[in-house]
Amino acid sequence: MKNFFILLSVLGISIPLWSEKLEAASVDKSVIRVNTTMQSYNLIQPWEKGASSTRIGLGAVLPEGKVLVTAQMVTDATYIELEKPDTAAKATAKVITVDYEANLALLEPINDNDFLSDRLPFELDTKLSPKDKVEAWQFEANGTPVTTQITVSKGEVRQSFIDTARFLQIQANGPVKYRSGSFTLPVAKNKKLAGLLISYSSKDQISNILPASIIEHFLKDTEDGKYTGFPNLGIMYSQTLDEQFRNYLKLDQEDGGVFVSKVIEGASAAAANIKSGDVILSINGKGIDSRGNYNDPVWGKLSFSHLVRGKAFTGDPMKIKILREGQKKEIDLKLIRRPAEDYLIDPYMFDRGPKFSIIGGLVFQELSVPFLKLFGNDWKSRAPIKMLMAHASPEMYEKEGRRKLVILTRTIPTPVTLGYERLSTLIVTKINDVPINDIQDVDKAASMPANGQHRIEFESYPKLIFLDAVLAERVNVALEKRIGITKRLK
């Protein structure tokens, strides 16, 4: 009797477990079409948006009615639609979490919780390794599943969507044909999600895959409902291959090490008092070679930045061994993240309008990298030198207390701006004697003209101009009628 009871109880536990066990994912039930309409703001006329465009990609269905896509798929989206490949049923979706740097976004249907209930959610497989055969999953336009096998070749820390954000990416070889204009493709290994294919070169037949390990990191971060983002060390470094330099630093032959050439304020390294001139020898016991790589058990030599960005979370402790003035030292560091919006010059700007404020036709904006990129593909040589310099060395301005760099982007010819029509791309220092440290300061200062005039000071020529405050107010009212809004401060 007793034995029987035990047997029953075992069965009693195991049966529900069995029924909860996920059915393996399949192309037509686990991959979903994502159609987005996107429209970004016009940075030259920040009160308006540019032309809209559409993008079609594929998302991976995840448990709890979520869909994973690349951030690229949904940036500046005005309308997102999920479409089932088999039935062509559609639902409107929204972005729950997006990380532009990691290039990942999580979507869910709006007002239709059951929309995805007939789908088979993916499980993640984070154990990719070289020579693995994986499949890119997609459909023909008519909904017929198409799978293409590709072979994993190597892992590398590379930039994906944002210039400055580098993450582990996996390369796979083999021809992949894009069907129905797909932009992002789920990649499966044994019917589990191994990553998202984010780019493919038809010339070399090489696919770049954002691996499941990064996706897992992203999803874990979303679990508590508050997304923090990937931590950053906040240093610039150089290699230590040069023998003379190694001798000078008193670096041991067997140690590798990277030389810290700059420490960025507000990030992890600065908080842990790591200094320019230190040599980082190891992180959490993993030695860093003189090129800046550590030995990854799966991918071999990988940039040590993966130890920070790919493996650890914001708030995690980290043991860093450094060499400072010839002495080895262990530093306990707590990883923090300096958010993109804390930078003097916004590295990217999505899903929001650029901040601006107009006074009588003078258009003030916060300088951002997207603004610099308006100067064309060769913006790094064509954009105004002072602004490029501020981008390269923000500490020049940050130490003056500036949170943002406010510039006069252009001048709309109005009766108030007579004689100033040609002024543009000037760094603003003060308005009505108020130091301008962000766009809110412009708005604040605009309410305090002295003797009926606004006094505006620039860093460079012509240094000083005045506007008639009463007339400017009237022009602003007229402009508002014409262009809708004359400021956006948030």
Added chain:
Amino acid sequence: MKSPFFSFIITICACALAAAQDNNEKDSAHQANNSSRYEAVVRIENSSLNPDYRNPWNTGRDSGGNGTGWLVSENKFLTNAHVVSNSRIIYIKKVGDAKPYRARIVHIAHDCDLAMLELEDPSAFKGVTPFEIGKLPQLDTTVKVIGYPIGGERISITSGVVSRVDFLSYSHTSVDLHLTIQIDAAINPGNSGGPVIQNGKVVGVAFQGYSGNIAQNTGYMIPTPVIRRFLKDVEDGNYDHYVDLSMSDFPLINPAQRKALGLANDGIGIMVAAAEEDGSAGGILQTGDVLLAIDGRSVKSNGLINYEGEDVNMNEIVERKFAGDVIELKIWRQNKSIDAKVTLKRFLPYLIAAKKYDEKPRYVMFSGLVFQPLDRNLMAAHGIKSLQIRYHFDSYVSADIYKDRPEIIVLTSILPDSINSYFSNFTHSIVDEVNGVKVKTLKDVHNALAKDKGDYIVISLLGNGRPIVIERAKVEAAQKRIQEKYNVINDHYLGD
């Protein structure tokens, strides 16, 4: 007056014209007869040696060109500075005389593109009457341009009308602005330095034109006020250059701007945007001041003054002065009128942006690293794109960089050797310190490197936390090896 702006104007010296020359002997007698009234107009042939800023230890590249000149007084010929720049040998040829006569430079003024030459043996021009210098010609009057432009060896004459009097950039240095007269006579390479004649007198020196794809029929000549100033400046045997107020101004058109500065809406006064502290007006003018009058002449809100019945740029007053001269300024500051006297002088920091001539490039070559002071020639020769350097070049004056670093020393190139094999990423950087000594001039680099102290030489670079480190013990052998390998005869040249 200096301008930081790039000019599209091209100088018109026929450089390195190697075209086959048509020597038709049969016609020469006839030609001499016909052209004898032009015998004060000469052809100038210049063999030049253009400095090699990429390999500054080399002597340079041989080149040459020809232009025109004219007799201004006994054995004194005037031409453009750009005709005889970087000169090694100069020959003057007379109308109808095949013999070249060796000439030398007496004075050369790059800032106004004029030069004075003389013959080693003046006898060939005995009895030739020099030209007289006339006045500023009126608009819409006819002038003749005489010279030796491309298309042949013999004298050529074109004519046109005076189209415009303006204050423009002289492209020879590209930073100097002076009075200029635009004419619609054809001015071509080789015309440079030639006289522009009206009523038998010289009223200008042909010197530059727009290239054909930008504008048509726009030739420029240096007018007589500039020529006279040059002749007066060299009277004491030295050329002392133009002087400068060293300030930037902003037109006072906006009514609010005028009101805020306490000015009536009468179209008088121009705002001072900035005055260079080390310049003539430094400590006298400040941002937000209004210049009401200069030497008693009202300054209009667009920066023009009335001078000899014409509206001319207010700098015309300064243009005709010499170093040490004093001008009077009427300044409006905080609703009060102030009279100030300004002693005029040159402002050398502007020259960083000027094209330079007749200068041997300075450098220090150490362990294969080549250090050179930053200027326009260097930027052009090395095709420098580094943001850090472009910023220092661009803001040298406006951000007062010149005060902190009179010379910006650039690591321009590296002669590869085992001692510097990991240094290639450091080219086109600015040297901040050498062994802890802040670098302000090329001499500083040379002296700091020469000091024999410590095991390492540490060269820190601006904007890069990673210094260049060289083991001192390896230096001597490397220096010898590199000099031999790359044929660097002298490892430095610091100037005279």
